[in-house]
Amino acid sequence: MSNNTFTLKKQENGLAHLVMDVHGESMNTLKAEFADEIAEVLQEIKSDTSLKGVILLSGKADSFVAGADINMLANCQSAAEATALSRQGQMIFDQIANLSIPVVAAINGACLGGGLELAMACHARVCSDSAKTALGLPEVQLGLLPGSGGTQRLPLLVGIQKALDMMLTGKQLRAKQALKSGLVDDVAPNSVLISVAEKLALSGKVKTGQQNNKEVKLSFVGKALERTSLGRKVLFSQALKSVIAKTKGNYPAPIKIIDCVKVGVEQTLAKGYQTEADHFGQLVMSPESAQLRQIFFATTDMKKEQGIEGVAPRVIENVGVLGGGLMGGGIAFVTATKANLPVRIKDISHQGIHHALKYSFDLLNKKVKRRFMLKSEMQKQMAMITGALDYKGFKSADVVIEAVFEDLSLKQSMVADIEANCKENTIFASNTSSLPIGQIAAKAKRPENVIGLHYFSPVDKMPLAEIIAHDKTSDETISTTVALAKKQGKTPIVVKDKAGFYVNRILAPYMNEAALMLLDGTPIEALDKALVKFGFPVGPMQLLDEVGIDIGAKIGPILQAELGDRFSPPPAFDKLIADGRLGKKVKKGFYLYNSTKKKTVDESVYTLLGINKTQTVATDDIALRCVYMMLNEAARCLDESIIRNARDGDIGAIFGIGFPPFLGGPFRYIDTIGAPQIVSKMNQWSKAYGDRFVPCELLIKMAEENSKFYD
Numbered sequence: 001m002s003n004n005t006f007t008l009k010k011q012e013n014g015l016a017h018l019v020m021d022v023h024g025e026s027m028n029t030l031k032a033e034f035a036d037e038i039a040e041v042l043q044e045i046k047s048d049t050s051l052k053g054v055i056l057l058s059g060k061a062d063s064f065v066a067g068a069d070i071n072m073l074a075n076c077q078s079a080a081e082a083t084a085l086s087r088q089g090q091m092i093f094d095q096i097a098n099l100s101i102p103v104v105a106a107i108n109g110a111c112l113g114g115g116l117e118l119a120m121a122c123h124a125r126v127c128s129d130s131a132k133t134a135l136g137l138p139e140v141q142l143g144l145l146p147g148s149g150g151t152q153r154l155p156l157l158v159g160i161q162k163a164l165d166m167m168l169t170g171k172q173l174r175a176k177q178a179l180k181s182g183l184v185d186d187v188a189p190n191s192v193l194i195s196v197a198e199k200l201a202l203s204g205k206v207k208t209g210q211q212n213n214k215e216v217k218l219s220f221v222g223k224a225l226e227r228t229s230l231g232r233k234v235l236f237s238q239a240l241k242s243v244i245a246k247t248k249g250n251y252p253a254p255i256k257i258i259d260c261v262k263v264g265v266e267q268t269l270a271k272g273y274q275t276e277a278d279h280f281g282q283l284v285m286s287p288e289s290a291q292l293r294q295i296f297f298a299t300t301d302m303k304k305e306q307g308i309e310g311v312a313p314r315v316i317e318n319v320g321v322l323g324g325g326l327m328g329g330g331i332a333f334v335t336a337t338k339a340n341l342p343v344r345i346k347d348i349s350h351q352g353i354h355h356a357l358k359y360s361f362d363l364l365n366k367k368v369k370r371r372f373m374l375k376s377e378m379q380k381q382m383a384m385i386t387g388a389l390d391y392k393g394f395k396s397a398d399v400v401i402e403a404v405f406e407d408l409s410l411k412q413s414m415v416a417d418i419e420a421n422c423k424e425n426t427i428f429a430s431n432t433s434s435l436p437i438g439q440i441a442a443k444a445k446r447p448e449n450v451i452g453l454h455y456f457s458p459v460d461k462m463p464l465a466e467i468i469a470h471d472k473t474s475d476e477t478i479s480t481t482v483a484l485a486k487k488q489g490k491t492p493i494v495v496k497d498k499a500g501f502y503v504n505r506i507l508a509p510y511m512n513e514a515a516l517m518l519l520d521g522t523p524i525e526a527l528d529k530a531l532v533k534f535g536f537p538v539g540p541m542q543l544l545d546e547v548g549i550d551i552g553a554k555i556g557p558i559l560q561a562e563l564g565d566r567f568s569p570p571p572a573f574d575k576l577i578a579d580g581r582l583g584k585k586v587k588k589g590f591y592l593y594n595s596t597k598k599k600t601v602d603e604s605v606y607t608l609l610g611i612n613k614t615q616t617v618a619t620d621d622i623a624l625r626c627v628y629m630m631l632n633e634a635a636r637c638l639d640e641s642i643i644r645n646a647r648d649g650d651i652g653a654i655f656g657i658g659f660p661p662f663l664g665g666p667f668r669y670i671d672t673i674g675a676p677q678i679v680s681k682m683n684q685w686s687k688a689y690g691d692r693f694v695p696c697e698l699l700i701k702m703a704e705e706n707s708k709f710y711d
């Protein structure tokens with residue numbers, strides 16, 4: 001077998017198949033070292049005058065090309081080196097585009113980043129209708145931009161607006177969407193993909209060389225925006241405005257993406273390519289991209305871990321869910337639709353079952369309405385979810401996930417019910433956010449089967465799951481629960497059974513600090529703005545409104561009892577509960593929830609809490625006081641082995657709380673700032689504001705040694 005990545009195989013019909021297969025790797029990625037090989041293949045194509053066309057395909061069974069090799073980019077030592085890589089990619093793809101015989105890409109599976117840029121350099125594209133087929137330019141999620149011509153080619157294929165939307169969000173298109181947008185020319189079942197691509201290549205309809213730019217179909221408004229200089233001015237300035245509003249200036253890549261497109265459209269393609277390469281080089285070296293790439297590496301590693309090393313998970317065929325509320329409904333949804341497992345819900349009322357079924361129905365129906373899903377597929381998925389008021393149908397459950405009210409004796413009785421009604425080895429997984437798993441398992445006959453499986457709301461969207469083993473949980477239970485969470489599309493972290501586990505434990509002091517500043521007179525909007533500017537998706541006051549002020553108030557005393565006074569709930573907050581001010585769910589919280597779209601603070605909160613509004617804390621200090629409380633607690637969690645390592649702590653905070661991804665998570669952020677600086681600031685604040693700011697032992701030790709969490 002040849003060791004070449006690219007092989008040209010001539011066919012009897014006069015076409016050649018150009019197969020890309022990076023040997024020894026599960027996925028094709030583009031590496032600089034392929035340049036010579038590609039040059040040779042291109043020369044071979046050019047010199048064979050009998051060739052009628054080329055079909056570019058992947059040698060991997062279910063993926064095309066996953067982009068440029070991110071490791072290669074991470075190893076770049078200078079912006080000039082990364083710019084040169086970009087230039088090299090652009091030049092090679094340009095040579096493909098300039099071939100005088102039709103080159104058609106046959107795409108099955110992931111076609112992302114540089115992979116899509118390669119496909120766009122071909123003269124036409126056909127993709128399979130497989131669920132695995134996804135086309136997109138996700139570079140922005142790595143803090144980068146498409147650096148092999150993507151910022152110039154995509155607008156020519158799908159229009160400026162659609163191209164910006166794809167590149168600024170990194171969203172991936174399924175086959176049908178790709179066809180509708182003009183990104184691909186045809187869609188076919190994978191079994192006939194190559195013959196459809198061949199037919200197209202031989203049809204005489206594929207334009208080659210530089211003349212392959214067909215006109216993008218645009219609506220009337222689309223034409224006005226994209227085909228007039230005034231329209232484009234509006235379009236680009238709106239795009240920029242919306243990017244700045246969304247990123248608060250924390251992410252440089254989106255701004256540079258807009259610039260590349262603008263230069264290519266308003267000036268010349270050549271200048272567009274040059275701008276793309278220059279910006280790409282700068283972004284590869286940016287700290288934001290370095291952190292975002294680390295998140296990719298961390299999550300890729302985590303996909304391979306199985307809970308307890310060397311302990312294989314048991315096969316899961318059936319899942320039960322107790323409680324049809326918001327969490328139960330969400331858990332049933334991801335179990336049926338992502339894990340593809342039949343799920344049986346038990347609730348005490350028909351209404352509860354109905355609620356849970358409706359949760360899935362509404363989400364799936366939205367997909368059907370948008371034509372992302374066939375009605376028959378929706379019916380198939382809905383048929384996986386059934387409900388009952390008793391334990392009928394639970395006998396075969398391998399895992400039962402409990403999502404009932406946060407009440408210890410209720411949860412203990414659920415454990416007893418499952419032990420009585422299910423198999424000997426059925427796992428009982430509790431979705432508690434605050435009760436110790438050891439206590440839930442206290443009366444269990446088989447405590448080794450009891451574990452915590454903590455999801456975050458909304459379950460269908462939030463990517464994290466905390467897996468909490470108490471001291472008697474068996475290793476097999478841990479590995480099996482980790483496997484289930486992964487199947488449900490979650491990134492699980494295994495944490496220790498102590499109050500608040502990891503995520504709520506680090507969130508609580510952050511929220512408390514915001515509440516204390518509010519009680520000191522800092523306006524609600526100033527608090528929220530400061531933390532959104534810092535990079536959180538919402539501010540702490542808005543978060544309290546979303547989660548429920550009563551929920552926050554419930555967890556506080558549990559944490560205080562087990563972990564100490566730094567968790568004592570802010571005084572006067574019980575007045576909010578007494579006032580029925582529970583947050584968004586009752587349309588009464590820190591903000592007003594009337595029909596107007598603009599978010600407005602409910603000024604009556606200040607009177608209720610006896611607050612004299614005066615902003616005395618500077619915006620940066622507002623954010624840092626909250627964040628440093630979180631960092632300190634995260635370091636304590638690592639010191640107490642609540643989390644297994646700093647990586648889990650970073651991913652947990654980013655995926656569970658929305659800790660700013662461009663900062664890499666609490667531990668990477670501590671490394672960036674430096675433990676000595678953090679300890680010194682916290683010592684200052686502890687003198688000014690109280691003992692809660694006293695830095696933990698681990699941070700003090702690290703400050704003394706000037707050491708870091710990561711090498």
Ligand SMILES: C[C@H](O)CC(=O)SCCNC(=O)CCNC(=O)[C@H](O)C(C)(C)COP(=O)(O)OP(=O)(O)OC[C@H]1O[C@@H](n2cnc3c(N)ncnc32)[C@H](O)[C@@H]1OP(=O)(O)O
Binds near residue numbers: 066114115144
């Ligand atoms: C110049 C250009 O514009 C710049 C670029 O192209 S930057 C890269 C843009 N591309 C991306 O961001 C895609 C990144 N990859 C992914 O999102 C996912 O891997 C995927 C959706 C393609 C597949 O997901 P999944 O099936 O779960 O497989 P996953 O475990 O993630 O990946 C399989 C292997 O491929 C590797 N891989 C995937 N894409 C990679 C990439 N772009 N670079 C390096 N390695 C990559 C993974 O590290 C993993 O390696 P391993 O088996 O040695 O651990």
